[in-house]
Amino acid sequence: MKKIINDPATVVADALRGMAAAHPDLLDVQYDPAVVVRADAPVSRKVAVISGGGSGHEPLHGGFVGRGMLDAACPGAVFTSPTPDQVRAAIARTDGGAGALLIVKNYTGDVLNFETAAELAAVDGVEVRSVVIDDDVAVKDSLYTAGRRGVGGTVLLEKIVGAAAERGVDLDGCEALARKVIGQVRSMGLALSACTVPHAGEPSFTLADDEMELGIGIHGEPGRQRVPVGPASELVPALLDPIVEDLPFAEGDRVLLFTNGMGGTPLIELYLAHGIAERLLAERGIVVERRLVGPYITSLEMQGMSLTLLKLDDELIDLWDAPVHTPALRWGL
Amino acid sequence: MKKIINDPATVVADALRGMAAAHPDLLDVQYDPAVVVRADAPVSRKVAVISGGGSGHEPLHGGFVGRGMLDAACPGAVFTSPTPDQVRAAIARTDGGAGALLIVKNYTGDVLNFETAAELAAVDGVEVRSVVIDDDVAVKDSLYTAGRRGVGGTVLLEKIVGAAAERGVDLDGCEALARKVIGQVRSMGLALSACTVPHAGEPSFTLADDEMELGIGIHGEPGRQRVPVGPASELVPALLDPIVEDLPFAEGDRVLLFTNGMGGTPLIELYLAHGIAERLLAERGIVVERRLVGPYITSLEMQGMSLTLLKLDDELIDLWDAPVHTPALRWGL
Amino acid sequence: MAAGCTTEGLADALRAAARVISEHRDELIRLDRAIGDGDHGENMNRGFTAMVSKLDTSEPASPAAVLKLAASTLISTVGGAAGPLYGTAFLRAAAAVGDAAELDPPLLAKALQAALEGVVARGKAAVGDKTMVDALTPAVAAAESVAVTGGDVASVLAAAAEAAEQGAESTVPLVARKGRASYLGERSAGHLDPGARSTALLLRTFAGSAR
Amino acid sequence: MAAGCTTEGLADALRAAARVISEHRDELIRLDRAIGDGDHGENMNRGFTAMVSKLDTSEPASPAAVLKLAASTLISTVGGAAGPLYGTAFLRAAAAVGDAAELDPPLLAKALQAALEGVVARGKAAVGDKTMVDALTPAVAAAESVAVTGGDVASVLAAAAEAAEQGAESTVPLVARKGRASYLGERSAGHLDPGARSTALLLRTFAGSAR
Ligand SMILES: Nc1ncnc2c1ncn2[C@@H]1O[C@H](COP(=O)(O)OP(=O)(O)O)[C@@H](O)[C@H]1O
Ligand SMILES: Nc1ncnc2c1ncn2[C@@H]1O[C@H](COP(=O)(O)OP(=O)(O)O)[C@@H](O)[C@H]1O
Numbered sequence A, B: 001m002k003k004i005i006n007d008p009a010t011v012v013a014d015a016l017r018g019m020a021a022a023h024p025d026l027l028d029v030q031y032d033p034a035v036v037v038r039a040d041a042p043v044s045r046k047v048a049v050i051s052g053g054g055s056g057h058e059p060l061h062g063g064f065v066g067r068g069m070l071d072a073a074c075p076g077a078v079f080t081s082p083t084p085d086q087v088r089a090a091i092a093r094t095d096g097g098a099g100a101l102l103i104v105k106n107y108t109g110d111v112l113n114f115e116t117a118a119e120l121a122a123v124d125g126v127e128v129r130s131v132v133i134d135d136d137v138a139v140k141d142s143l144y145t146a147g148r149r150g151v152g153g154t155v156l157l158e159k160i161v162g163a164a165a166e167r168g169v170d171l172d173g174c175e176a177l178a179r180k181v182i183g184q185v186r187s188m189g190l191a192l193s194a195c196t197v198p199h200a201g202e203p204s205f206t207l208a209d210d211e212m213e214l215g216i217g218i219h220g221e222p223g224r225q226r227v228p229v230g231p232a233s234e235l236v237p238a239l240l241d242p243i244v245e246d247l248p249f250a251e252g253d254r255v256l257l258f259t260n261g262m263g264g265t266p267l268i269e270l271y272l273a274h275g276i277a278e279r280l281l282a283e284r285g286i287v288v289e290r291r292l293v294g295p296y297i298t299s300l301e302m303q304g305m306s307l308t309l310l311k312l313d314d315e316l317i318d319l320w321d322a323p324v325h326t327p328a329l330r331w332g333l
Numbered sequence C, D: 001m002a003a004g005c006t007t008e009g010l011a012d013a014l015r016a017a018a019r020v021i022s023e024h025r026d027e028l029i030r031l032d033r034a035i036g037d038g039d040h041g042e043n044m045n046r047g048f049t050a051m052v053s054k055l056d057t058s059e060p061a062s063p064a065a066v067l068k069l070a071a072s073t074l075i076s077t078v079g080g081a082a083g084p085l086y087g088t089a090f091l092r093a094a095a096a097v098g099d100a101a102e103l104d105p106p107l108l109a110k111a112l113q114a115a116l117e118g119v120v121a122r123g124k125a126a127v128g129d130k131t132m133v134d135a136l137t138p139a140v141a142a143a144e145s146v147a148v149t150g151g152d153v154a155s156v157l158a159a160a161a162e163a164a165e166q167g168a169e170s171t172v173p174l175v176a177r178k179g180r181a182s183y184l185g186e187r188s189a190g191h192l193d194p195g196a197r198s199t200a201l202l203l204r205t206f207a208g209s210a211r
């Protein structure tokens, strides 16, 4: 394992210190319990939008804290959901009197820990709602699974709900908007290599030179299938077709296309894949109106990518375009 | 070699197509010869700021094309400097009547090809100046080398000169400013893994599990020394100390600290390293006034990082803070 | 529980558990890497290490207080799925023992039953889903039948540990239906569930402590 | 140059060179990977492939026109250090041959000398810097001495090729002082310079074509 770290046990706290140093104007970082809070929190009479999850997915979530997006992020240990006290502290620190919306990715650990936190916050007298995002089409949502995972759609959800909250939309409105986004966003990913969790010290799986994992999540776990690697012209439809067919996205639909890198794949490959995805969508008559390309929700140094498609309407476009100022996403400000 | 590509011979053109699709509002991409031009070029009576180099360093340079930064970028084959016709086409396409400034990284190939292009453009009747950036302290600038390489400082140089040109500073002023920045920016990098050039198909070198390359450039080449990997607390000063001692940077100096990822190193490690660098600078009494953290000048999927330090004054801070709107760097717009 | 299921006996059992979890940290990581995300050993070790520090600095005055301290430490330091699940287990056990100064065999069995109910209430897993429930369910049944037939604390826990180990082994061929391993579908078969393994380890340690 | 150093002979020699470069593409990549950035074989192959297409579609009317076509194609398709250097070499050679319809041995030697001067003017390398200059310099000297003593075109080129090969070999122990390999300092010693190798390959092919 070769990493630019000191001690696996202190990776998250050490990285948070660097984040705090890098963005003094944007972030206020607390360490015990660990919470990344926007510098001007609490914002009076604004719904607090809070998310969190295991670390190792940077810039998610801490990189999305700031004006027009998250009020706070709760970073757990690497790939481990945060504890309820982190979430409770985040709520307490950002509550501006309009309640808090928790954005939870659908993993057993995240759901349970945020659930407990919501109960505790209710006791503290803050009105809290939770939404669970589960956009990964690789997992069938059935009695036989823990349900679909929350993956790339999370980034878009946080941006859009964050914009609404910034504009003063109330808790009911933010929750309804979040459910709407969750209803029309779908994702899927693949890995060309595994990643190494610092405390584990060894890669989470090993792939031959001609193999890849299709249908991965964001925790370095193997995917649904191990299949041969093909050229980009095959890899991109292997992700895009299941996404399009799942919702389904249909001719004439307006969409946001998000081409995401898993952490170790260079931008040149992401752009190459993005170009193919745009052409395939054009062939289907699906209209790409907005796009995001880059490593925004990652699995440490894993090589691979995911695609996310969000169905747009004027409301969502307007919220997507709204100003945002965070370490990782910034425009209009 | 596992990459999300189709054919090694068409990687650059394929990626450019994706870039054009991803940023229709910002970029106008030409393919033969390959040039990435800002969508509203030529901007009348503005100095055209142009750069370029081999591909594989994304987002450099194409990702820095747009308002407040570059007017055009010339992407060569992977790790191969562009040809003079690319640069000549870029000049012709962006000339707004105020001349063009070419930002050239100090590599024999880049220098020779841009030199030829400048000669051709002069024949075309455009006033062209060139500056050569050579900020890599790992290479001694002596009779026995091709001189120092241009590395991380290039990103800062392009931002600052781009801001000046956008404000209407003339060709003399832009050139003088560029020379000033080059005079006070220094960098150094390390690699934990090699990268694989698509047409080569094999990694550029192989490292044992406990080895790294210190003093690397940005072309996947080995560094000045192969040394044992240490904890981040040793890696960061191994880069920072030679930088600080070279200029030298002294107590009381105001600086921009740029912690750059080589492409395969995740953000969590970059932030961790950045935090250490900030502490070490604070110990020396050097004041970090601006920072940039992320993979901005890369070597494909190489794992590693570089540090860049630029000495600031009010003029440079003001130009750094000026609005910029490109695919990879954006603020104030 | 050299001193039986007293306040001190319980605290000693938890200290012993912390040592065992630390010894098995890498094994639990390895099991979780195969069908999960490789953090179970690290998570449990972090939680039990924190628990020992808390036991050292506070003086819980009753069995229920010890169990509550364990619950709150696990909830606030473990994270992941295991944190809230084990945390709830200890919390429910604490409620079940009330203000008893020592747990006799029937109360011990009742506490174990409450722990299981807590895990199921939170995690909604049934036997056969390839989770810690596959270890805890037979353990509770075995504890009850020994307690009902007059066995002492040591034999209740020995029976529970034995059943938990068998229950954990039984997860190997299963296809997971809960937790992260369920994402793997058929590929989850052929592996031991890490949470079932940690449950068996804990109960075996408690049994050893009571001898 | 089956037909000697005529327009057609030169074009044939360049076609043969394109084949040889393509056969040695991987070798040149390997050499460049060791002390450079691994693109020399790809760059040269791209350039010579483009040159053959241009030779096929245009009909250069003189030796100078063939050399100019080679120069401009290399300059506009190779990139890197080799593109401008080889491009300048062919451009200077074209200027040196003027409007001659065929190159006799003295003119051939003069063209090679001009090519070398072009490379040195652009790249500022001297013998011993571990570059293509280490192959080209002895090649030019050998060509001249054969031409002066009345050798024919074939023997001029054979002597040049032989000297270039030895010159290329001589780069192995050198520490590079120009180009990318110079960044490696002492670590560049022990490797053959890729540009010197491609120069030797080209001259050997021209010699073969002239036989
Ligand atoms: N719904 C559930 N009910 C009961 N136990 C569960 C459930 N989901 C997961 N588990 C248990 O948790 C263990 C994994 O714990 P851990 O690795 O610490 O958390 P995470 O899965 O969040 O990384 C699994 O091996 C399984 O025994
Ligand atoms: N200044 C120079 N003068 C002469 N030849 C040079 C010079 N710099 C580099 N070369 C030659 O160019 C070769 C490398 O070419 P190539 O790999 O195509 O370009 P790059 O170094 O830009 O990747 C070297 O092996 C060397 O022979």
Ligand SMILES: [Mg+2]
Pocket: A054, A079, A080, A081, A109, C037, C039, C080, C081
């Ligand atoms: Mg986990």
Ligand SMILES: [Mg+2]
Pocket: B054, B079, B080, B081, B109, D037, D039, D080, D081
């Ligand atoms: Mg090159």
Ligand SMILES: [Mg+2]
Pocket: C032, C036, C037, C038, C039, C040, C080
């Ligand atoms: Mg786990």
Ligand SMILES: [Mg+2]
Pocket: D032, D036, D037, D038, D039, D040, D080
């Ligand atoms: Mg090269």
